Amino acid sequence: xxxxxxxxxxGLMKAFYKKQGSVIALEDISLTVDEGExxxxxxxxxxxxxxxxxxxxxxxxxSVGSFTIATETNDRPLQxxxxxxxxxxxxxxxRENVAFGLKMRNLxxxxxxxxxxxxxxxxGLERFASLYPKELSGGMKQRVSIARAFANDPEILLMxxxxxxxxxxxxxxxxxxLLSIWAETKKTVLFITHSIDEALLLSDRILLMGAxxxxxxxEIIIDMPRPRKMEDVRKDPEMAAKFIDIWRxxxxxxxxxxx
Amino acid sequence: METQELARNESFxxxxxxxxxxxxxxxxxxxxxxxxxxxxxxxxxxxxxTGILDIRFFxxxxxxxxxxxxxxxxxxxxxxxxxxxxxxxxxxLAGVIPGIIVGLLMGLYSPIRHFVQPIVxxxxxxxxxxxxxxxxxxxxxxxxxxxxTIAGSVFFPVVxxxxxxxxxxxxxxxxxxxxxxxxxxxxxxxIALPGALPVMLEGxxxxxxxxxxxxxxxEMMGATSGIGYLIxxxxxxxxxxxxxxxLILISFFGYLFSLILRxxxxxxLPWR
Numbered sequence: 001x002x003x004x005x006x007x008x009x010x011g012l013m014k015a016f017y018k019k020q021g022s023v024i025a026l027e028d029i030s031l032t033v034d035e036g037e038x039x040x041x042x043x044x045x046x047x048x049x050x051x052x053x054x055x056x057x058x059x060x061x062x063s064v065g066s067f068t069i070a071t072e073t074n075d076r077p078l079q080x081x082x083x084x085x086x087x088x089x090x091x092x093x094x095r096e097n098v099a100f101g102l103k104m105r106n107l108x109x110x111x112x113x114x115x116x117x118x119x120x121x122x123x124g125l126e127r128f129a130s131l132y133p134k135e136l137s138g139g140m141k142q143r144v145s146i147a148r149a150f151a152n153d154p155e156i157l158l159m160x161x162x163x164x165x166x167x168x169x170x171x172x173x174x175x176x177x178l179l180s181i182w183a184e185t186k187k188t189v190l191f192i193t194h195s196i197d198e199a200l201l202l203s204d205r206i207l208l209m210g211a212x213x214x215x216x217x218x219e220i221i222i223d224m225p226r227p228r229k230m231e232d233v234r235k236d237p238e239m240a241a242k243f244i245d246i247w248r249x250x251x252x253x254x255x256x257x258x259x
Numbered sequence: 260m261e262t263q264e265l266a267r268n269e270s271f272x273x274x275x276x277x278x279x280x281x282x283x284x285x286x287x288x289x290x291x292x293x294x295x296x297x298x299x300x301x302x303x304x305x306x307x308x309t310g311i312l313d314i315r316f317f318x319x320x321x322x323x324x325x326x327x328x329x330x331x332x333x334x335x336x337x338x339x340x341x342x343x344x345x346x347x348x349x350x351x352l353a354g355v356i357p358g359i360i361v362g363l364l365m366g367l368y369s370p371i372r373h374f375v376q377p378i379v380x381x382x383x384x385x386x387x388x389x390x391x392x393x394x395x396x397x398x399x400x401x402x403x404x405x406x407x408t409i410a411g412s413v414f415f416p417v418v419x420x421x422x423x424x425x426x427x428x429x430x431x432x433x434x435x436x437x438x439x440x441x442x443x444x445x446x447x448x449x450i451a452l453p454g455a456l457p458v459m460l461e462g463x464x465x466x467x468x469x470x471x472x473x474x475x476x477x478e479m480m481g482a483t484s485g486i487g488y489l490i491x492x493x494x495x496x497x498x499x500x501x502x503x504x505x506l507i508l509i510s511f512f513g514y515l516f517s518l519i520l521r522x523x524x525x526x527x528l529p530w531r
Contacts, residue, residue, distance in 0.1 A: 057438055081438045086431050091530045093454040101439040132530040152439065 003035030006071065006188040007056070007156060012065035014051055024213035025051045029065070031207060031216060035154075036186045040199035041207045042246065044254050048214025049192045050160055056190065057081045069155055077101065080154040085165040085257030088133045088141045088148075095120065095129040096171050119147040122181060122199050139170040143177070150181060159191040163198065172230050175201055183227065196246050201233050208246060210253045218249055271498050314346025318500045326500040327507070340508060343474055343485040346402055347512075350409025351470045355463055357410075358417030362459070365418070366425020367451055379418055387411040388476050400481040406479040413466035422456030457531065460524050471509055 014026040025048040033039045041049045056067060057079060070077050080101060081087075087177045088097055094172045096103075099116040120126050123143040133141055142162055149157055175198060182189060193199055199206045200222060208218035220242060224233070233239050300320045306312040307319040330336040365372040387394075387408050394411075398404040429451070441503045478487025489506035 054434075057434075058439055059434055077440060079438075081439075082435075083431060083435060087435055089432055089435060089450075091456075091528075092449075093530075100435075103438075103442045104439045104445055134530060255334060 003037065005032040006035040006037070007031075007033040007067065007069055007190065009052075009056075009067040010065055011015070011208075012052070012055065012062050012067060014048070014055065014060070015063045017254075026062075026214035027215045027217060029214075030134050033188055033190055035188055038189045038191065038202055038204050039207060040191045040193055040203040040205075041209055042193060042196060042199045043209030044211050044215070044250055044257065045194060047142070047209045047211035047253070047259070049209050051214070053081070053160050053190065053192050054160050057154075063079040067120060071155055077105070077152055077154045078147040079156045079158055080152040082145050082149045082157065082159040082162045084161055085138055085141055087147075088136075088144050093130050093132055094125055094136070094144055097133070098125070098147045098151055098213065100148055101202050105152075115153075119151040122150075123147040123177070137170075138166050139174055142174055146178060146181070149188070150185060153213075155189075156190065159189065161192050161194065171195075171198070175184075176229070178202070179227065196243055196250070197230075197233070199230055199246070200239055200243060201230060203205065206246065208249050210249075211257045217253075218246075282449060313365055315497075316499065318503065323500050323507070327504045330501070330504060336504075339484055339486050339489045339505075342402075343478065344488070344512075346405040346478075346485065347409060347470050347474050349402075350406040350474075351413055351466065353406060353410035354413025355417050355466060356465070358414045359421050359459065360461070362421025362462075363425060363447075363451065363455065364420045365422040366455060367447070372422065376422075379415065383415045383419075387473065388479045391477060391480055395481045400483070404481065405474065405477045405485070409470050409473050412469045412473045416465040416469065417459070417462045420454060420465070421459045424458030424462075425451055428454035460520070460527065464517070464520050464524075465497070467520055468513065471513050471516070475509060 004125070009031045010108060012026060012029040013024070013167065015024050029052060041052070043049045048129055051060065055062050056069075071078065089100070092100065095116060098119055099112050102115060103111045103145055117126075120129055123146060125140070125143055125147060127142060133144065146164060149159075163174055166174065179202065191199075191202060203222045206220040206222060207216050209215065210217040222239075222242070224236060224239060303312070303317065304319045304321060306315045307314050327336075355360065365375050390411070391404075391408060394404050394407050397406050432450055432454060436446050441450065474485065475487035475490060478485035479491040482488045486505050486508050490502050490509075493499070493501035493505065
């Protein structure tokens with residue numbers, strides 16, 4: 001995993017201006033994510049983790065500071081985002097949703113079909129390809145969202161609590177599916193979650209964020225060998241200790257923000 | 260084991276009986292829906308034949324049906340209906356198409372919205388029918404003045420619903436479009452138009468109803484044919500069966516157009 005840095009964030013600040021009093025959402029965020037690394041950002045709600053992701057996704061501008069995403073070739077998009085459950089476009093079929101990024105880039109038809117088929121198969125959506133999202137369960141919708149992002153073949157993947165709305169069993173299944181696709185493609189992933197379990201299972205490294213103002217307060221390396229299974233993570237005493245460590249930090253942050 | 264089997268069968272039977280009962284009630288309700296208009300017609304027939312209703316104002320339905328038949332046979336019907344449908348169709352399109360274009364522009368570009376919105380809001384409450392004398396002076400007493408009147412009435416609900424439809428698109432789809440580097444062109448056809456379509460079609464449905472209301476009134480003034488003209492001249496000549504035929508025609512076409520637009524809606528919005 002000793003890669004070169006893929007994402008470099010340098011002294012990033014984000015303030016929101018309001019007449020009644022401005023707030024600092026992100027304070028002096030500096031981080032690097034290496035090529036092929038899976039990094040989770042964990043933090044209490046309102047700590048600005050989604051804002052950070054939206055800035056990296058080009059959906060918002062930083063107030064001060066900058067970030068770079070390293071590129072090798074020009075024909076790849078910089079980043080693609082896996083949105084929360086509502087991010088699947090309801091008036092496009094499953095196939096059209098998965099092909100969305102490719103179509104928007106006006107790639108050759110045959111290429112789009114091949115790539116779309118590949119990821120439809122990979123995510124087990126083949127049978128549902130011609131259905132509209134309303135006919136899918138929450139878990140299936142998120143598979144569409146994941147397939148869409150991977151099919152676009154970006155330099156990095158950004159994921160904004162993609163499994164937040166799912167029930168626990170579905171979440172475990174999708175987490176393991178995500179890991180298996182990721183293991184094949186070796187994409188660099190920045191993943192936001194509020195679930196400690198999820199972060200422990202998925203990450204090479206966890207960044208803990210504190211609230212008000214949002215900043216990174218702790219870095220935890222997860223060196224448990226892959227492939228990982230939920231059962232193994234739950235059984236491992238070292239992971240249990242890490243869980244408690246993270247939980248204490250978060251608890252502190254939550255209490256602090258209540259004062 | 261044996262007893263368990265029996266208990267199962269019994270529970271199925273109980274549920275089956277319940278189901279049959281519910282079915283019978285459903286059928287009863289459907290029957291009521293069919294009976295109610297028939298009941299009204301029979302009541303009307305009996306009351307006007309027995310003189311409880313004044314036969315001069317309320318000719319019995321059987322007479323109206325006879326008149327209807329005579330008018331179809333003589334070809335008078337086809338002439339009036341054809342003229343009115345032509346005006347409605349052209350006027351409807353002439354109102355809906357600019358309505359959609361202006362509505363989309365308003366929804367997509369906020370400077371345009373801020374500029375156009377007050378004008379639309381100020382003009383909307385003015386009934387196009389109140390402008391009919393001016394419209395007749397400008398466009399004559401032929402088809403054109405009717406078409407303009409209908410277009411003017413249909414335009415407003417379509418504009419407002421189309422703009423609202425665009426503005427109501429969930430912000431997350433705009434984020435998705437941005438994140439996947441959607442061009443202006445694709446954004447318009449893949450996100451804005453389909454996203455706005457459900458609310459837009461509601462506006463078109465409203466426009467359809469307004470078009471029918473408008474044609475009748477527009478043809479009452481400065482016209483020589485059409486369903487509205489038929490109603491108005493029959494009324495003035497005190498030919499009430501003919502007038503009722505005109506009213507029935509309007510009711511029929513209103514219902515028919517609603518059905519057509521609903522079918523279109525289901526066709527255009529398979530994802531709903």
